Amino acid sequence: MKLTINLLYFCTLLVVIGAPPVNENAKRGKARPPSNVNEDSDDVLDSLEYGRYLKEVVEILESDPNFKKKLEKASPDDIKSGNIAEHLSLVQHHIRTQLDEAKQREMSRLRDLVGRKIRNLSEKQRLALSRANLNGKRIQQFLPQHIDHETSDTFNEADLERLIRHASKDLDEIDRKREQEFKEYEMQKEYQRRIKLAKLTAEERRRLEQLHRETLEKKKRHRQVNHPGSVDQMEEVWKKVDKLDANQFTPKSFFKLHDINGDNLLDEGEIEAIMLKEAAKIHEDTPDGDPVEEEEEMDRMREHVMKEFDKNNDRMLSLDEFERGINGKEAKNDQGWKSIEDNPVFSDQEFQRFSEKMAPVSTPIPLRQTSSPANNPQPPVVSEATVRPSSSSSIIVQGQQIPQQEQKPVPPVLPVAIKQ
Numbered sequence: 001m002k003l004t005i006n007l008l009y010f011c012t013l014l015v016v017i018g019a020p021p022v023n024e025n026a027k028r029g030k031a032r033p034p035s036n037v038n039e040d041s042d043d044v045l046d047s048l049e050y051g052r053y054l055k056e057v058v059e060i061l062e063s064d065p066n067f068k069k070k071l072e073k074a075s076p077d078d079i080k081s082g083n084i085a086e087h088l089s090l091v092q093h094h095i096r097t098q099l100d101e102a103k104q105r106e107m108s109r110l111r112d113l114v115g116r117k118i119r120n121l122s123e124k125q126r127l128a129l130s131r132a133n134l135n136g137k138r139i140q141q142f143l144p145q146h147i148d149h150e151t152s153d154t155f156n157e158a159d160l161e162r163l164i165r166h167a168s169k170d171l172d173e174i175d176r177k178r179e180q181e182f183k184e185y186e187m188q189k190e191y192q193r194r195i196k197l198a199k200l201t202a203e204e205r206r207r208l209e210q211l212h213r214e215t216l217e218k219k220k221r222h223r224q225v226n227h228p229g230s231v232d233q234m235e236e237v238w239k240k241v242d243k244l245d246a247n248q249f250t251p252k253s254f255f256k257l258h259d260i261n262g263d264n265l266l267d268e269g270e271i272e273a274i275m276l277k278e279a280a281k282i283h284e285d286t287p288d289g290d291p292v293e294e295e296e297e298m299d300r301m302r303e304h305v306m307k308e309f310d311k312n313n314d315r316m317l318s319l320d321e322f323e324r325g326i327n328g329k330e331a332k333n334d335q336g337w338k339s340i341e342d343n344p345v346f347s348d349q350e351f352q353r354f355s356e357k358m359a360p361v362s363t364p365i366p367l368r369q370t371s372s373p374a375n376n377p378q379p380p381v382v383s384e385a386t387v388r389p390s391s392s393s394s395i396i397v398q399g400q401q402i403p404q405q406e407q408k409p410v411p412p413v414l415p416v417a418i419k420q
Contacts, residue, residue, distance in 0.1 A: 045171075045267065045268070045315055045316075047174060048167065048170055048171070049144070050106070050144065050146045050147075050163075050167075053102065053105075053106040053109075053146075053147075053163075054146075054163060054167055055316075056102050057099065057102055057155075057160070057163060058314045058316070059263075059265075060095060060098045060099055060102060061091065061095070061099075061160075062312075062314075062318065063095065064090075064091045064092055064095045066090045066091065066092075067087060067088070067090055067091050067095075070084065070087045070090065071084065071311070071312040072311055072312065072320075074312070079164065079168075079312055079313040080164070080165070080168040080313055081164075081165065082160065082161035082162070082164040082165040083161075084160070084164065085157040085158075085160035085161040085164065086157060088156070088157050088160055089157075096155065099155035099159075100153060100154050100155050102155065103147065103152075103153070103154070103155040103159060104152070104153055106147060107147070107152050107153075110143075110144055110147070113144070114142075114143065114144075117142070129142065145162065145166055146162055146163050146166040146167065147159060147162060147163065148162055168313070171315060175303065178299065182292070182296045182345070183345055183346050183350070184354070185292060186293075186345045186346060187345075187346050187350065187351055187354045187355075188354075189290075190351065191351075191354065191355055191358055193212070196208075197209070216341065219282065219283070219339075219341045220341050220342065222281055222282045222283075222284070222339070222341075223281045223284075224281075224336075225278050225281050225282060225336065225337040225339065226278055226337070227335045227336060227337055228275060228278060228301040228302075228304050228305050228337060229304070229305040229308055229309060229325060229326060230326070230335075231251075231326055231327075233278060234249075234251070234254050234274070234326060235249050236277065237254075237274055237277055238254055240277065241276075241277055242257060251322060251323045251326050251327070252319060252323065255319050255322050255323075258270055258273070258274055260273075264318070264319065265316040265317060265318060266316065266317040266322060267315070267316050268302055268306070268315060268316075271302045271305055271306070271317065272298045272299070272301075272302045275297075275298045275301040275302055275305075276298060278301060278337070279294050279295075279297040279298045279301060280294065282294075282297060282339045282340075282341070283297070293340055296340060297339060297340055300340070301337070305325070308325055308328070309321050309322060309324070309325030309326075309328075311324075
């Protein structure tokens with residue numbers, strides 16, 4: 001009986017996501033080969049489980065001149081919402097054929113993927129899934145939602161709408177997660193700094209606090225940073241990084257040179273590489289240079305360029321988008337750039353909540369370690385042993401005094417962003 005139920009369930013799932021095999025020699029034309037994906041790529045699209053399929057669909061659609069014009073004129077909201085899918089009927093017949101074949105390959109991949117997921121389920125889980133409504137929440141959560149399962153061999157408007165909306169949501173979540181991980185990393189670093197200060201003498205604390213303030217000020221006085229995506233920034237990379245004659249610079253030549261994989265698109269990894277020199281300006285010649293902060297600076301510059309240049313929201317820049325963007329009013333160099341040091345990563349309240357989750361500081365120290373500015377008094381003392389943020393980065397700890405030999409080091413809690 002169990003075997004019968006399992007077989008029926010497995011067949012049902014295969015019908016839902018099943019796809020006929022792709023005939024590469026079909027009369028309707030040779031199938032378009034899938035895009036090459038570098039396993040070590042920094043392109044954020046490659047972090048999506050369906051990233052290869054997304055890239056392939058984008059490349060196919062952008063090869064159609066009519067649909068490409070609609071993409072260029074569409075608003076960001078129309079693209080992210082998937083409303084642009086209503087123009088799919090404009091694409092040429094051979095483009096629709098390529099889209100059909102791309103979907104068939106993706107459905108075949110998903111059939112294998114779901115098969116593996118089923119085999120990894122327990123007997124109880126399989127039974128529960130076999131009794132679930134095919135249109136219900138349980139099945140919807142089990143099946144990949146970036147593709148329309150109603151038709152297995154043709155790419156339609158529902159496919160494009162699902163793909164765009166799902167990708168937009170997933171990519172936004174990736175950026176949000178990265179920003180949160182960086183915030184936790186910065187709070188962890190500040191927390192550990194204050195833990196270290198708590199174990200020093202008053203004189204040692206004053207010396208290190210002064211050095212910390214000088215370091216922060218030095219970062220703020222970094223060399224002038226070009227506005228990311230401006231002509232000045234690109235020309236500087238061309239001359240000082242690429243070591244090429246300034247008189248030979250053109251946006252098209254620059255684009256071709258930095259299109260490393262030769263796909264006629266600049267992906268997010270390639271754009272971050274262009275931002276490397278600008279990000280380095282902010283963190284060079286600092287005694288405690290932090291590669292994690294420098295990488296975050298590049299990420300923010302990349303996001304900024306994408307926001308200004310990427311008109312069709314596909315997370316890649318075509319040559320046309322690049323040329324329009326670099327010559328656009330949004331890419332003027334006089335806008336400058338505000339770095340991480342110019343924008344607080346976390347608030348006092350966020351740090352307070354973070355510190356309360358950490359182990360309490362066991363080493364007693366004076367309530368006032370360093371003088372605070374007149375307009376920024378020390379925060380009130382609380383009854384529990386805790387680390388309190390203040391504008392002068394001083395530490396306030398209150399609680400039972402523990403002898404020095406009983407102190408235990410606070411284990412570092414590193415966020416995902418910096419784990420090796």
